[in-house]
Amino acid sequence: MDIDVTQSTEVTVVSPKGDLDMGAADQVKRTLAGLIGQGQSRLVMDLGGVGYIDSSGMGVLVAAMKQARAAGGDVRLCALQEDVRAIFEMTRLIKAMSVHPTRQEALASWR
Amino acid sequence: MTRPGADSTFSMTSESGELVRLRKWLRNELTGHGVPRQDQSNLLLAVGELCNNSIQHAYEGLGGQPIHVSVRSSDEALTIEVEDFGKPFESEQYEPPHFEAIPESGYGLFLVKTIADNLSVDIARERGTRWTIVKYRPGCGPAAGTQGGALRS
Numbered sequence: 001m002d003i004d005v006t007q008s009t010e011v012t013v014v015s016p017k018g019d020l021d022m023g024a025a026d027q028v029k030r031t032l033a034g035l036i037g038q039g040q041s042r043l044v045m046d047l048g049g050v051g052y053i054d055s056s057g058m059g060v061l062v063a064a065m066k067q068a069r070a071a072g073g074d075v076r077l078c079a080l081q082e083d084v085r086a087i088f089e090m091t092r093l094i095k096a097m098s099v100h101p102t103r104q105e106a107l108a109s110w111r
Numbered sequence: 112m113t114r115p116g117a118d119s120t121f122s123m124t125s126e127s128g129e130l131v132r133l134r135k136w137l138r139n140e141l142t143g144h145g146v147p148r149q150d151q152s153n154l155l156l157a158v159g160e161l162c163n164n165s166i167q168h169a170y171e172g173l174g175g176q177p178i179h180v181s182v183r184s185s186d187e188a189l190t191i192e193v194e195d196f197g198k199p200f201e202s203e204q205y206e207p208p209h210f211e212a213i214p215e216s217g218y219g220l221f222l223v224k225t226i227a228d229n230l231s232v233d234i235a236r237e238r239g240t241r242w243t244i245v246k247y248r249p250g251c252g253p254a255a256g257t258q259g260g261a262l263r264s
Contacts, residue, residue: 019134022163023127052134054159055218063215083152090225096213 003031011110012040013103017049020057028057032064032075041073044106048079053087065097074098078106118183125166125176125195130159133180144184147249154191154246157226160219161193161242169197169240187251188228196239200232228252 001024004015012035016028035043045061047053065075076098080088088094100106121136123129134155141151162178170176179194208217224230229245247253 019131021127021130021159022166023130052155054156054163055216055222056163058218059215062213066213066215083149086149086152087156087222090222091208091218092210093213096210 001027003028005031005035007040011042011044011107013044013046013107015046015049019052020047020050020060021052021054022056025056025060029060029063032060033067036064036067036071036073039071041068041071042110043068043073043075044103044110045075045077046079046103046106047077047084048081048103050084051081053084055091058087058091058093061097062093076100076106076109078103118181120179120181123162123178123180124174125170125178125197126174127163127166129178130162133162134159137180137182140182141189144182144189146189146246150246153226154189154244157223157244158191158193160223161244163219164200165193165195165197165240169195169200171198173197187248189246189248191244191246192241193244194239194241199234199236199238200240200242202232202234 001016001018001020006013014031014035018024020028032043061075061077068075078100079102080099085094088099098109100109119140121133123133137155137158138151141154146154158180162180165178166172177196181192183190205220206217207221208214223244227244228247231243233241233243
């Protein structure tokens with residue numbers, strides 16, 4: 001899976017491209033844990049390039065959200081495709097996590 | 112459209128890298144059987160979760176082990192079976208996720224049960240587990256809400 005990371009002093013945007021399934025979950029987990037470990041706990045996860053996510057992928061996002069919140073930040077999601085959003089609704093994570101329609105709105109939520 | 116009653120089988124081995132190939136095959140099958148797009152996406156997820164279960168739990172991460180997925184359709188329903196030959200599923204250990212705690216795991220089987228109109232598991236075999244998902248076609252089957260979540264063994 002390709003993962004773009006755009007860092008700034010305020011917020012870091014992570015944009016994975018592809019399917020966030022069991023095969024990609026470890027890579028995303030390492031990326032997010034690495035950023036939070038470096039003190040970048042204010043994260044926006046742009047899921048616009050993710051057309052499929054399974055429970056492994058969701059578990060990685062929940063774990064990162066908990067790590068980030070413990071460090072004073074958060075993992076805020078944006079640009080969920082319809083199928084991905086449906087899974088977040090089924091698992092009720094749509095209410096537990098901070099979810100925004102667009103990247104701009106997710107970034108604005110930090111200001 | 113694929114002929115109703117036709118039974119197609121996909122074979123893969125127990126590596127997560129195989130899941131992409133599985134989804135491509137299954138999407139084509141479901142399209143061929145005239146399954147609506149949203150149901151297709153849900154069934155891709157449900158079958159993927161059962162295969163994840165086979166890889167992680169039945170085979171405990173050991174690669175190269177067989178997993179078979181078959182699709183059969185009728186005018187009323189689509190039936191999908193996922194079969195492995197590893198450690199049998201322990202249904203008495205299944206617990207639905209405690210949503211208020213926002214768990215990091217445990218969503219997989221919950222999603223399968225939510226998506227399937229009927230879900231059964233056969234562990235009375237020499238080895239392994241065979242899951243059967245039934246998804247009724249729109250307007251067919253028992254009234255919505257009476258079947259989802261059922262787990263029969």
